[in-house]
Amino acid sequence: MTDNVDTHSSPTAASNFIRNIIEEDNRSSKWGGRVETRFPPEPNGHLHIGHAKSICLNFGLARDYNGICHLRLDDTNPEKEEQEYVDSICDSVRWLGFDWGEHLHYASDYFDKLYEFAEFLIGQGKAYVDSLTADEIRALRGTLTEAGQNSPYRERSIDENLAMFRRMRAGEFPDGAHVLRVKIDMASPNINLRDPVIYRIRHAHHHRTAGKWCIYPMYDYTHCISDALEKITHSLCTLEFEDHRPLYDWVLDQLTDVVQCHPQQIEFARLNLTYCVMSKRRLIELVEGGFVDGWDDPRMNTLVGVRRRGYTPESIRLFAERIGVSKADSWIDMSVLEDCLRQDLNERAPRRIAILDPLKVVIDNYPENQEEECLAPNHPQKPEWGTRSVPFSKIIYIERGDFMETPSKGYFRLSPGAEVRLRYAYVVKCTDAVKNSSGEVVEIHCTYDPDSKSGTAGADKRKIKGNIHWLSARHAQQAEVRLYDRLFAHAHPDAGGQDYKSFLNPHSKRATTAYVEPSLIQAGPEDRFQFERNGYFIADRVDTKPEKPVFNRAVTLRDSWGKNA
CATH class of the missing domain: 2.40.240.10 (Ribosomal Protein L25; Chain P)
Known part of the structure; x- marks a missing residue:
């Protein structure tokens, strides 16, 4: 990736609606030929295979159009974020083969600006301090068929709002005592525009700013401003943010005098993959409940998990290319991902017995x-x-x-x-x-x-x-081999209102002592092989020691699930 933009470049990747938008923007010189995207995960957990689609999309578009992709850590929730996750995210993006260069950012880089813009909105009469409780705010928000009601604090004066907001920053109030809301329209058919909260009080240690702040901005407020400050051109989000786009645009429209860039938010369908769960809450339950052996368990669909399982960066990128990008939600069968790994390892894996x-x-x-x-x-x-x-x-x-x-x-x-x-x-x-x-x-x-x-x-x-x-009994060496399979035995474990854990596959892991060719004893971490007639295997990156390899089955030679699907 480079800062030098060639507006005449012709990407070779398959066309999709996002590429069509970029092509039209370049033809009209909407952004002066610039293409700047970003991948903005929250550092509150390890990335999973769904994030890989977004990583490949954002970094891939920037690469293909001689643009820039930023890596931004959305660290606005100090109670759930840790440096461990920051390091894991950076490592996973690099492992997939992408580099952000000098464009590593944190939402916390902009805390001073975000606060300054919040005071600006208060000064314009567009934001107010609300002293209702969270439950009271929720009760007055209304429903999809009923308009919301104004807070009794909505008409506080500008001076009073400024004074209270500054006292919030000074730490004079406990958590939950007040919030800052923007003043839009409590009767809007879009609930996201019914005076959303943009700041809340949190007396919590932040992994980067320590105790400097006790008020933190909300995602919808932070996201659009961070994009604008970084001069992002195309802000790519999954479909659940489509209803948030009017708020994205509203905030930036109010800040035109102080933030000149107004990126375009574009939504695409997230990855829905069979035989796994994508919810971060579900993944946390699996780890904390002891149903798996940690975030990097080779059965997990986290990127640290699939890497340990034996997936290659090339196979993940091939998968992202193969499934494409669309505006409509759909399900991708796990066999597509597995086939991408087979295709890659068939080329690169030496054969052993x-x-x-x-x-x-x-x-x-x-x-x-x-x-x-x-x-x-x-x-x-x-x-x-x-x-x-x-x-x-x-x-x-x-x-x-x-x-x-x-x-x-x-x-x-x-x-x-x-x-x-x-x-x-x-x-x-x-x-x-x-x-x-x-x-x-x-x-x-x-x-x-x-x-x-x-x-x-x-x-x-x-x-x-x-x-x-076969192997000669006199020469064969013993090694631990872990035969992994899909974590869930049901294609849609999180559907139908049933407990997804009831669909855990009892045969998803089986450890055995196998006999291997003598040379395999020298295998190092992440060395990959095809064990002839048995499948593709990798030397475990954690448990493999000198002359004591542990092999994980990455994928079988053929799909054994198709007939059961």
Whole structure:
């Protein structure tokens, strides 16, 4: 991103109604060719996948039109905001691949100006101090079908309002004693214009201004002025702020003499994603109730969670591009997000072998102390990535699911008397199955065809349908593997008036000790792999230690939920 604007640039991204607005603004030189957007989260929690859509939209538009995107922390609620969340937000935006340069701002940067403008509105007779309680204000606000009623304090004089507002700032009153409201229209059909509160008293420590202030501005008042002071051109909000736009414009219209810039607010549909909840309140309940293992639990749809799960920035950006931008609310199926990750990791993830549910196999006619190397490609579609050696010996492990004592129709893996190819190695034939006292198969015995090794002339002579992966028992290493799945078993857990927690998926996490290729012991945090035939996995960024990796399943190779949706 740059401050230099090329008004003749032609973005290559798919068109949408916001891009159409920007294109028309550039044609008419409404903003002199400038495109400045902003991403303004409140630092009272970790960002989630819904925020990623807004991040990609705002930063992406600025990038495509040679503009600027600001990162602004809307820190007007000191009781809920913490530096931890500020740091997490900045880290998440950077992780997604975006940079705000010198344009990092805080709403608290403007507290002095916001107070000055509030006094200006009082001086213009456009704001007054109201001494009603919150419940009394709510009772007089009216309904969607009934007009509100004026507060008995609405006609206080300008001098009295100024004096009381200054006393509010000086800390002379307790929380809730008074508020500052703008004077618009208590009969407006838009409830947001019925004399909204723009300042309230809060004796609370602020993470940046400490104890300097005991009155804090409300979001609707702060938001538009912050946009104007930063000279934002296109202020992009989700649809729930559409009814707030008249207030956004009203405030800036009253401040024309002191704030010259009047940004355009544009609303778009927020992200509604199946099999998860987006409400910050719900996410807090999941964390504080112990239903998940923290904000970065890989099952959470927080950005710290999906990152730990194994999602890549590229897959998130691809998802944002694929779902597009519209004015109408709709639901996006979780499979779309998962497919974006598969598409990205299919290209970038080297292949490795892991046995998640091991079953011992003894190859009876293989020499007792012999071992050899089998060559396996690091990526079947990328020969330039080369090959790796996978050791082979008399005793191997296969997946338990690759053996069936009584095979069903169409089953081409290992069963008594049947042959399969051990991927990159030999054709083997099952000769016996050993069971324990409970009747469970604990060991398979096979013979191998020494002339059938993959990559040799003999391999082409054997046409075997079944092809399974394996690891040498002598060389395989143990590692913890966490098999994650969707947190909720219902597509819309927060709908229908039911307790969303009743739809938590009891199978969303399963930890197991697996056998992995020897080289995987050296995996570092956030190294990604495709475990052949099992899915895409990442070395956990928190729990992976030197020579003790912990692998998280990011996504399966295929969508296993489609048939259940």
